[in-house]
Amino acid sequence: MSEKLLEDLFIKRSQQKKKTSPLNYKERLFILTQEKISYYDYDIEKGKKKGLKGSVEIEKIKCVETVCPEENAPAERQFPFQIVYDDGPLYIFAKTDEIRREWIHKMKQVVRFNKDLLQKYHPCFWVDGVWLCCQQEVKQALGCRVLETKNGGFSTKGSRRKSRKPLPPTPEEEKSSRPLPPQPPPRQSGPAPGATVIAEYEYTPVTEQDLELRKGEEYTILEMVDTNWWRARDKFGNEGYIPSNYVIEAGNGLERFDWYCKNMNRSQAENLLKAENKDGGFLVRDSSKAGKYTVSLFTKSGGDTAGSCRHYNICTSPQGLFYLAEKHNFATIPELITYHQHNAAGMVCRLKYIVSNRARNAPSTAGLGYGVWEIDPRHLTFIKELGDGQFGVVKYGKWQGQHDVAIKMIKEGSMSEDDFIEEAKVMMKLRHENLVQLYGVCTKQRPIYIVTEFLSNGCLLTYLRESLNHPSPILLLEMCKDVSEGMAYLESQQYIHRDLAARNCLVDANGTVKVTDFGLSRYVLDDEYTSSVGSKFPVRWSPPEVLLYCKFSSKSDIWAFGVLMWEVYTLGRMPYERLNNTEIVEKVSGGLRLYRPQLANERIYSIMTACWHEKAEERPTFQDLVGIIQDLLYELQ
Structure with missing residues (x-):
C-alpha cells in the first residue's frame, strides 16, 4: 500500500x-x-x-x-x-x-x-x-x-521518464552573442487598488515621489503598476509610492503580530532567543515545510541556568483546528498563542515574553526609492574596502549618509558596460529575500559603480572557513535552503546565474545566505574567463556540457548548486583540490564526481549527486530541490 x-x-x-x-x-x-x-x-x-x-x-x-x-x-x-x-x-x-x-x-x-x-x-x-x-x-x-509557470504550473524539465528523448540544453540566450534582457517579473498576487494595507515596517522617503510609512498605520492602495512600488494614500491624504514588501493587507496573515518572525529559520531563532536570555521567551516562525508554523521557546526549567531552546510544530486537526497539545484546539493561530501565554499545556513552560527582531530587520527595497536606478555618485560615501572581485574593487559605504550599501567600482575594460547598463534596469526589479538586492548604478562617470545591498557577514566562502565552529547539520542545510530558494526565484524568471559558487553568495547579520552577481559573467571581457581552460573560468563548478560545449542553462546552475552544497558541507574546501583545470575537464567529462563530505549523511549526498547527473535533463529543478530540502529540515525539527 x-x-x-x-x-x-x-x-x-x-x-x-x-x-x-x-x-x-x-x-x-x-x-x-x-x-x-x-x-x-x-x-x-x-x-x-x-x-x-x-x-x-x-x-x-x-x-x-x-x-x-x-x-x-x-x-x-x-x-x-x-x-x-x-x-x-x-x-x-x-x-x-x-x-x-x-x-x-x-x-x-x-x-x-x-x-x-x-x-x-x-x-x-x-x-x-x-x-x-x-x-x-x-x-x-x-x-x-x-499559468504563471508554464506546463500547468509545474516544471517538467527534470522529468526522468525513460520514454522521453533527451534534448540538449539550448537556452534562448545562447542563440545570439548578446541576449536580450529577460522580461520583468510578473506582478505578484496581493491587494487590489482601493484595498487597505498596514505598514509592517517604518519607511523614510528618499525621493519626492515616496510616501512615509509608520509601522502599524493603515494606507489605501491607489495604483499597482510596478510590482515593487505601489502608489498609496495615508490617513492625512498624502499620496506617494511605498515599497510593496513593507505592507500587508489589513486583516490578513500573522504579520501584524509582534511574535511572528517571517523568513526566520531554526538556527536564527535559537540565536535570537539565547541573546534575549529570558525564561519563556518565544517567537513564531515559518516552518521549513510550506504553509506550516513553529513555536520556538527558550527555557531555563529544571535548573538549567544556561537555558535551551525547544521547537514545537503547530499542528492541524482534520477539522482544520490548530493545536500544540492535542486536547487544546483553536480556530486560529493567534488564539492558540494567547491561550499558551497563560497555560503551558504540554510545553516545558508557558509563553511568557515575546522575542522579535522585526523592528531591526526591514527587508531591502527594489531600488533606493521609486524610479531610482541612476544614482548620483555625490550621494555615496566610501567607508572601507571589502575586497577585490572579478570586475574591480568592492567598498562598503553609505548612500545619503544613512543607508548601508556595497559599491562595486568597475575596472575599465573588464565589462561590456553598455550591455550591462541596459540589463541593470531589469535586474533591479528582481527581488527576493535570498538574492542580494541591486539598488542602482552610477554610469555618468568612469569607472561606473554598481550599488547593491550590503551584507555584514561577507562572502559565504570566507564565512564557512573562518566563522563557523562545529556547525549543526540543521545550520548547514538551512544555508543550502537559502541558496536554493533564491535560485528557484531566478529559475522562475528564466534567469541563468552562470557562476554560482560559495564565493558568489553573501551572509547577512542574521546568518541568512543570499545569492549575488547573478548573470554578470555574461558581460566579462576577459579571454581567460570565457575559456573553459583558463584559470579564472569556474571549471570546478561546471558540468560536462559547459566544459565541452559552453552550453549554459538553468541545469548548469543546478550542477553548480550541488558543488556549492559540497563547499558548505566541507566548510569551504576547494572542489577537486588535487586536480588542475585540464585534469578536471577530462575526468569530470569521464564520470568523476566529488566525494561525500564527512559532515554530509547519505541523504544530503544524494541531493548533491542528483545535481551532478551527466544528462542535464535528468537533473532536478531548483523548485524540486526547495521541496526536498524543506521536507528534510521539517524531519530534523
Whole structure:
C-alpha cells in the first residue's frame, strides 16, 4: 500500500448535478499518495473513515490551482482549489489558506512529470453551465488565464521518464552573442487598488515621489503598476509610492503580530532567543515545510541556568483546528498563542515574553526609492574596502549618509558596460529575500559603480572557513535552503546565474545566505574567463556540457548548486583540490564526481549527486530541490 503524503478533511463540491445547492457540498476525508488522490465518507463522532466515494489517478491530473471563492460564500467555503483532469475540475474547499497552500504545493510536486499539463486554467467556478470567469458555455473550453509557470504550473524539465528523448540544453540566450534582457517579473498576487494595507515596517522617503510609512498605520492602495512600488494614500491624504514588501493587507496573515518572525529559520531563532536570555521567551516562525508554523521557546526549567531552546510544530486537526497539545484546539493561530501565554499545556513552560527582531530587520527595497536606478555618485560615501572581485574593487559605504550599501567600482575594460547598463534596469526589479538586492548604478562617470545591498557577514566562502565552529547539520542545510530558494526565484524568471559558487553568495547579520552577481559573467571581457581552460573560468563548478560545449542553462546552475552544497558541507574546501583545470575537464567529462563530505549523511549526498547527473535533463529543478530540502529540515525539527 502506498505511503500517505497528506490527509485532511475537506468539503467537496459534487460534479454530477447541474444546479448547485447545499446538498452538493459534502465533507469528505481526502488522502493523497504518489499514485492517486482518494476521498471517503467520514464519521466525525468516531473519527474514522468509511466507504470510498471516489479517486483520481495522479497521472491523469493536468492542473492544480486555487479558485476564486464565489460571492457571498459561507466561511467554510472561502479557500477553494481545483484538481483538473479528464472528467473536469474537482472542486475542494480547505479549512484555511495554509492548508490549501500545503496541498497545492505537494500535489504540484507529485504531478510535475505528467504529460499534457495545461498552459491555461479557469480561475473561477463552472456554475450552472457557464464559466464565471469568462462566460464560456462549454465545460471543456480552454482556460482563460495563463499559468504563471508554464506546463500547468509545474516544471517538467527534470522529468526522468525513460520514454522521453533527451534534448540538449539550448537556452534562448545562447542563440545570439548578446541576449536580450529577460522580461520583468510578473506582478505578484496581493491587494487590489482601493484595498487597505498596514505598514509592517517604518519607511523614510528618499525621493519626492515616496510616501512615509509608520509601522502599524493603515494606507489605501491607489495604483499597482510596478510590482515593487505601489502608489498609496495615508490617513492625512498624502499620496506617494511605498515599497510593496513593507505592507500587508489589513486583516490578513500573522504579520501584524509582534511574535511572528517571517523568513526566520531554526538556527536564527535559537540565536535570537539565547541573546534575549529570558525564561519563556518565544517567537513564531515559518516552518521549513510550506504553509506550516513553529513555536520556538527558550527555557531555563529544571535548573538549567544556561537555558535551551525547544521547537514545537503547530499542528492541524482534520477539522482544520490548530493545536500544540492535542486536547487544546483553536480556530486560529493567534488564539492558540494567547491561550499558551497563560497555560503551558504540554510545553516545558508557558509563553511568557515575546522575542522579535522585526523592528531591526526591514527587508531591502527594489531600488533606493521609486524610479531610482541612476544614482548620483555625490550621494555615496566610501567607508572601507571589502575586497577585490572579478570586475574591480568592492567598498562598503553609505548612500545619503544613512543607508548601508556595497559599491562595486568597475575596472575599465573588464565589462561590456553598455550591455550591462541596459540589463541593470531589469535586474533591479528582481527581488527576493535570498538574492542580494541591486539598488542602482552610477554610469555618468568612469569607472561606473554598481550599488547593491550590503551584507555584514561577507562572502559565504570566507564565512564557512573562518566563522563557523562545529556547525549543526540543521545550520548547514538551512544555508543550502537559502541558496536554493533564491535560485528557484531566478529559475522562475528564466534567469541563468552562470557562476554560482560559495564565493558568489553573501551572509547577512542574521546568518541568512543570499545569492549575488547573478548573470554578470555574461558581460566579462576577459579571454581567460570565457575559456573553459583558463584559470579564472569556474571549471570546478561546471558540468560536462559547459566544459565541452559552453552550453549554459538553468541545469548548469543546478550542477553548480550541488558543488556549492559540497563547499558548505566541507566548510569551504576547494572542489577537486588535487586536480588542475585540464585534469578536471577530462575526468569530470569521464564520470568523476566529488566525494561525500564527512559532515554530509547519505541523504544530503544524494541531493548533491542528483545535481551532478551527466544528462542535464535528468537533473532536478531548483523548485524540486526547495521541496526536498524543506521536507528534510521539517524531519530534523
